[in-house]
Amino acid sequence: MSRLRVVEICAGAGGQALGLEQAGFEHWLAVELDPTAADTLRFNRPEWDVRTGDVADEAVWDPKEFHGADLLAGGVPCPPFSIAGKQLGANDERDLFAWAVELCGVIQPRALMLENVRGLSAPRFSAYRQHVLDRLQELGYVADWRLLQASDFGVAQLRPRFVLVALREEYAQYFSWPEAAPNQPTVGEVLRDLMEANGWDADEWVRTANKVGPTIVGGSKKHGGADLGPTRAKRAWAEMGVDGMGVANEAPSAEMPSAFKPKLTVEMVARLQGWDDETRWTFTGKKTSRYRQVGNAFPPPVARAIGVQIAAALNQDGEPRLKAESVTHDEVYRALRTADQPLTITEIQERIEDALTADEIKIRVKHLKRDFDVQEGENADGEPTYKLGTFRAFVGQDEHIRHEYLAQRRSKVS
Template identity: 75%
Template structure:
């Protein structure tokens, strides 16, 4: 069996990279914008080729030099889809999801794996998802989305992630999503040894209070303050487990710390909750930088589980499965995309055979107008008509607003 090679974009501090390595992939290249995260990659894997800079900048790397790679993978920026943000999608200058899909037309990888936040699975982005699936189909890939919980893959943390996997039509019949194996360990059980490592006599008592899995760890961004464990709701969940979420500690509680004390977590503790062995994977930079690298990462065990399934598919292991028809995420998009003339709501209703109510059609039209140019007109009978225009996302355009944004905001982009 020959070695399988991966190019990873937006590699961060290596959560996905480590998981894919454990699954059986060798890194041909890793590209990362943040210098400290790139330094972390080099620190742990000095033999890897790591490029630092904007992944869409041709001066940073040349995708044509990695044609026919086995896997293209990445954790492209989350803010365009996060429910904590404005959910601008294709209109967000940071969005690289559609651009990454277009790379498949240039690099022709056998497989693609992209992960993002749960927000991308929301109805708001149904047309965006439909565009991605249809575009990958045009490029010769069979693609599917799946919402995965980190806690189903031996990570003691909720952390839902929305994952896209696409494979060539020859390899796709051999792919199946990994089976869930829910974690059995609580935060207390996972961290008690680290909590006691500085002499705290009451670590076991603390662990008995931390009797559940962690809420989603949030790394934050360079634009928003220092390191802490997330928004108010998450901090309340941490407090119920005896953890102070208002910051990150430099070290565990020392001897003599009171029994009822609510400690802060250290970076090493957060790394373990993300699925890293904190002794084997080191992080470059100061505390806040380290925490952001850890908190924004894709948990290695989840990446490993998906990676193993991709390896099995690329090696054609097992019996091929019958390919079921890909789910339709936005019926209205599909109809308008195939129409040769503007359509009214009633005409859309007829073409989808009543699969949606007219009110649902209007909702999907609203979603479409947020990510696509929509040309509205009027029929001869006075009814409103709709014709689908250009997808607004960045896919490599030289005149896209993303270039100006990155030039002005480079120091704050993470």
């Protein structure tokens, strides 16, 4: 059977790419904004077609040329949804999630896989998620979201990722989410050999680092050098005997005392992201850039686990499941979207199944207004009314503010 072809956008340094390759996909194309990360892809897979530049720029690639790919995949920018940020969603110039969904209408892949941070699963983005599901349904796909922990797939860190998988109807009934592994490796177990590479006795340290680590944070280009994240993360690392205030050039020497708290090297961080010695993946660039490439990656074992399930569905392996009912993420959005005229809160309540109070509906509308234009008015009785307007996200508009933002800040965008 021929290998399945994948087009990957926002490919980074290859975490998702490697996992999908291990799952049986071959890269038809990989597009990445950061030149050093793109160099990493080319160094490790010189046979791939790797394009460097803004993924939404048709001068970089023309999506129509890749019509009929088996899979469209990507890790689109996280800041629009990150809990650590402002959660601007559709108003963040870096948001590419809705644009990536629209690509399905051009490329018409058999499957779509997009991953992002846990923040996208929050109530704040319920209407955004509902828009994505409804749009994919219009384009002929059955879609589902799932929050996955990297530690459930052999990775020694928590790293929750919110993953969207969509397949054409004839394949969707063959897809199921990957099951978690029974055992979770600890930081000490995974890094022992690397910690002992220069003769340091790591026995005591391994006993201290006997937990799954916190999420590795790569950070953005505009924020300092390489370290292991915010204060809370550094505190968690310190409890496991790791100094999170920077990244080391090499493992501890044999002369260091057993109680020494080492810093992690880039190689160690890569191991914690799921790269192992067998893959022999080389990261190009200076230390800070290499750390950032690793820290921002999607762990290969997680990508592989999902990719295996997508490949099985595309090959229609196994017995088809009963058609699952679609999950509704935001009934208030649905009610407003399907209404021909403005609705009062009472009319919204009549159109939804959930027994939401007036105050709960107002909160939903407040969240919804951050990503959509909502026209507010009053009916003849003076009751407030709401009508859903335009989705503010970038979906390819020539006049969108994203173009100006990227032109002015390209060197700082990551």
